[in-house]
Amino acid sequence: MKILVLNAGSSSVKYQLFEMNDNQVLASGLIEKIGEMDSLAKIKYCDERGCEAKIERVGNIKNHDDALAIISDLLIETKVIASLDDLDGVGHRVVQGGSLFSKPALVDAHVIEGIERLIPLAPLHNPGNLAGIKVSLEKSPSVPQVAVFDTAFHATLPQYAYLYALPYKLFEEANVRRYGFHGTSHHFIVKEAAKTLQKPLNELNAITLHLGNGASMCAVKNGKSIDTTMGLTPLEGLIMGTRSGDIDPAILFYLARTQGYTIDTLDTLLNKESGLKGICGNNDMREIGKMAQEGDEKAKLALEMFNYRIKKYIGAYSAILGRVDCIIFTGGIGENDSDVRRDSCQGLSNLGIEIDESVNNQRCSSITYISTTSSPVKVLVIPTNEELEIALQTKEVIEAL
Numbered sequence: 364m365k366i367l368v369l370n371a372g373s374s375s376v377k378y379q380l381f382e383m384n385d386n387q388v389l390a391s392g393l394i395e396k397i398g399e400m401d402s403l404a405k406i407k408y409c410d411e412r413g414c415e416a417k418i419e420r421v422g423n424i425k426n427h428d429d430a431l432a433i434i435s436d437l438l439i440e441t442k443v444i445a446s447l448d449d450l451d452g453v454g455h456r457v458v459q460g461g462s463l464f465s466k467p468a469l470v471d472a473h474v475i476e477g478i479e480r481l482i483p484l485a486p487l488h489n490p491g492n493l494a495g496i497k498v499s500l501e502k503s504p505s506v507p508q509v510a511v512f513d514t515a516f517h518a519t520l521p522q523y524a525y526l527y528a529l530p531y532k533l534f535e536e537a538n539v540r541r542y543g544f545h546g547t548s549h550h551f552i553v554k555e556a557a558k559t560l561q562k563p564l565n566e567l568n569a570i571t572l573h574l575g576n577g578a579s580m581c582a583v584k585n586g587k588s589i590d591t592t593m594g595l596t597p598l599e600g601l602i603m604g605t606r607s608g609d610i611d612p613a614i615l616f617y618l619a620r621t622q623g624y625t626i627d628t629l630d631t632l633l634n635k636e637s638g639l640k641g642i643c644g645n646n647d648m649r650e651i652g653k654m655a656q657e658g659d660e661k662a663k664l665a666l667e668m669f670n671y672r673i674k675k676y677i678g679a680y681s682a683i684l685g686r687v688d689c690i691i692f693t694g695g696i697g698e699n700d701s702d703v704r705r706d707s708c709q710g711l712s713n714l715g716i717e718i719d720e721s722v723n724n725q726r727c728s729s730i731t732y733i734s735t736t737s738s739p740v741k742v743l744v745i746p747t748n749e750e751l752e753i754a755l756q757t758k759e760v761i762e763a764l
């Protein structure tokens with residue numbers, strides 16, 4: 364079974380083609396700078412001799428229609444498929460599923476209309492996701508298309524965890540509540556943890572940490588998300604590359620009243636100019652690590668703040684879970700930055716969390732236990748694979764047809 368996974372943004376489309384018999388990636392690539400004169404189309408695939416090969420093309424790709432046409436041309440030209448009819452399904456990443464979608468959905472007019480209705484909740488993401496779905500449906504109408512939502516894994520949050528203490532009618536009339544994001548990644552790593560710990564998923568309690576440019580944590584009880592740090596939007600919770608995470612909301616009124624900020628400049632401030640970048644001027648964790656080693660005080664402070672916020676949530680999630688079987692790190696930072704893993708878990712032996720420094724310092728390119736053998740809570744690094752998770756969920760929907 365061949366499944367194409369599309370992650371369409373406003374000006375880019377990432378794609379990966381999977382052979383689902385063995386979850387192997389047949390080809391992957393990216394279309395960038397859609398709408399510009401120097402758009403870029405890339406594909407990585409396995410050639411007829413079994414060697415890894417790449418093609419890159421530069422030229423104007425006007426819109427998502429052209430982008431999908433190029434993906435299909437590249438897949439056919441490289442003989443990965445003979446035609447789009449070879450596909451058994453297409454899985455689409457959709458960022459915001461709101462309260463409408465608690466699981467993956469086979470795309471039809473009703474689903475398209477639902478994703479459209481959710482645009483006000485995710486104005487930067489849902490329109491691009493939707494453009495990908497519409498064009499793909501048009502180009503291969505006989506291939507089942509499945510929408511997989513970043514929010515769906517968090518549909519199991521209890522109401523007392525997802526509701527904000529605002530007037531209840533804002534929830535009823537304006538859909539204001541915690542939705543949570545990175546759900547595909549949290550779901551994938553928790554399933555992987557259940558396999559490696561040889562524990563049924565529905566008996567596993569975990570704290571999952573997806574730490575990339577965007578960062579979120581999730582409390583998983585009996586395999587289900589019961590709380591997560593991101594909220595109505597991906598701005599809440601942890602300190603991120605350029606996002607503030609949790610702040611006192613009254614800071615916004617104060618800045619508007621005394622510093623002349625507007626809604627738009629506050630939006631930019633909190634989403635693009637805050638977080639690690641706001642504190643030390645850089646949002647790339649590798650560079651911040653180097654700056655801190657060279658004695659940059661702001662970089663050291665940014666790291667301290669980043670790790671402190673994570674530690675607070677580990678404490679909070681340990682409290683709501685009661686029993687924690689494992690803590691899982693993933694994402695660009697979680698998979699690669701041993702200092703962040705060590706410092707955010709330091710001093711938590713009272714919660715049963717003990718990191719083995721020597722293992723933690725090794726490269727973790729596959730599932731790795733970084734806790735001591737006697738640590739009651741297992742600490743794991745699990746490389747995430749959101750594309751594979753979208754493909755697996757797409758396969759499940761198609762097989763149930």
Ligand code: ADP
Binds near residue numbers: 577604
């Ligand atoms: P995105 O949220 O954009 O998908 P990623 O999951 O790719 O982000 O993570 C990007 C972050 O991971 C950046 O801050 C980057 O510096 C960090 N990162 C990547 N590799 C390493 C590494 N070897 N050591 C420390 N940080 C790393």
